[in-house]
Structures are given as C-alpha cells and as structure tokens.
Amino acid sequence: MAKIIVNDNSQEVTLPLTVNGLISLNGVEQPDMVSVQINGEFIERENFSTTEIKDGDTVDFLYFMGGGR
C-alpha cells in the first residue's frame, strides 16, 4: 500500500498505478475535464497512461469551470 494525497485528502492506493488508473479509482466522471498536477508539476495529458504514481505523491485534480453569467 502506498499513501498519497489527492486534493488535500490522504488516500491509500496499491501500486503500480498510473495517472489514468488513479483517475478511474477516484470515479472522475469526465476524465477529459481534469488537469492533473503531481507534486506541483502538470502532467501532460498524453502521459496520463504512462506516468506512475509513487508513494508519498501529492496529486491535484483540477476541473474546468466554465460558467460566469
């Protein structure tokens, strides 16, 4: 088990796990809509399937918000 932090909440996950794996583990409804930062660095979308999560990582899911009027 590895301990990571996702959006300020600690989470225990089983490695190996890719960014895509973590997205589906967290039940993100629209994966197209999320930007992912690991330890303060943005992960390019084309690398979601190859980037591995490591023990102690801090992950942020940032969602599009388009309203305003």
Add this chain to the structure above:
Amino acid sequence: MYDFTEEELQRYSRHILLKDVGVEGQEKINNAKVLVIGAGGLGSPVILYLAAAGIGHIGIIDGDVVDLSNLQRQIIHTTKDVNYSKALSAKEKVNAINPHVKVTVYQDFLRAENAMDIIKDYDFVVDGTDNFPVKFLINDACVKAGKPFSHGGILRFEGQTFTYVPGHSCYRCIFNAPPPKDSVPTCSQAGVLGAIAGMLGTIQAAETLKYFTGVGELLTDKLLIFNAKTMDFRKISVKRREKCPVCGENPTITELIDYEQAACDLQNH
C-alpha cells in the same frame, strides 16, 4: 497627479483610511482602466464594486440583452431592464453609483477579430464570461498583449479564480485546451446558486483593486477553488508550463482562435 475634490475625498474616505491604500492608492484606482468582459453573474458584482471604488475608466463588453432568468444572479440588472442591452443597463448603474467613472460600452461579444483592438486600451481585464471559447480567447489575447487579467468560473455550488500577470502561469498552463464540445455544462445547462456569482465576482473585484494598489499578494500562480456547500476554500499552487501552447518556450498558438461553442449553449444566448 489626480486632484481630489472634497466630494471625492469623502466618497473614498474608507479606502483612504486604509494604511495600505491611502490617498496614493486611491489615486492609482482613479487612474486605472479596466475592461470587464460580460455584464452577467460575475460581471455584475465586479462592475458594481469597481464603479464604487472609483476605477477611472471601465469598459463593459456584452452583446446580450437581459433575460428574466438572469435576474436571479446578475444583480446589476433590474426587472425593468428585461430585453434591454446588458452593457447599457450596466453603464446606467455605474453612472448612478459614481458619476466620476468614465464608461465605454461595447454592445458586442469578444471575438478573435476584435479582441486585441478592444483589450489594448485597458490596464487590466476581468473575465466574466460563461463559456470556454471566450475564456481561452481572453487568456490568449491577454498573454499576447501582455495584459494582466482575472479568470473566473462558476458552476452549481463551486467557483474558481486566478489572476494572470505577464510572466506567470496562464489559463493554458492549467487547462491546455478547451474541453470537447458539450462535455462541460455551463450555468445555462447545469444551474448555479446565484450568490456563488457574487462570491466569486467580489473576489475578482478585490484582486483588481489589489493589482492597482499593490496591496498584498495576488492569486498569481495560484488557483483558488471553493465549494459553497461545505465552504471549503483551496488554494492550489500552479507552475508555468514549459510546453504551454501560448506562454511556453515554443508557443504553437500564434493567432487568436474562435473555438466552436456547444450548440445547445448558443440557443441560450
């Protein structure tokens, strides 16, 4: 030098009393030129507070007319303004609040073709729009023109904002490109709690005033996200992205783009 009259000294006395603002800071506010894009949910509180604060010149761009369903959150408009131009309605409220403010109205929407020409006259831009094509257009135009801007987005019970200052992370550093058409609901499709627009819009107005007075730290390289259901506020540090298509090392976006808008959205505008 801005020459304050007695009336103005009294009007702005609560700003002038602030040690961090003072007469000097108020003078900066009075000399500032701000473009507010969209006179809707976010634009309403932004325009009202900037007018009250005495921003010297406010540009308001909105090609829409007031709809009855807008009044739940677009507090600059009143029931008698239904079917009237949003930009003109907003201008009238500004004049009523503060006759010292110069207002320029554009009864139009921001597009790739007019963006640079409109933005060039202003020192700071506020995004009060409700769709991704324009949010990306504002970002790209401001990055190219070297203009700071405040980004704002709201949905249901949530809001997000950050302040772009040239040389720091931009909207595309965080969100590379607009989401696929139809994949993200906007207020007209998903709904929004009216007061959320006020919460986020007042944050944008405060950031604008902080920018001109130099008070405190801006939301630069930081994305502020809040959820009004739990009143959780998160501030996430973001970094400029080398591969950013507009502000990165090898920008691939050299011309402004009018992205296609979801069709169901267009019917609501």
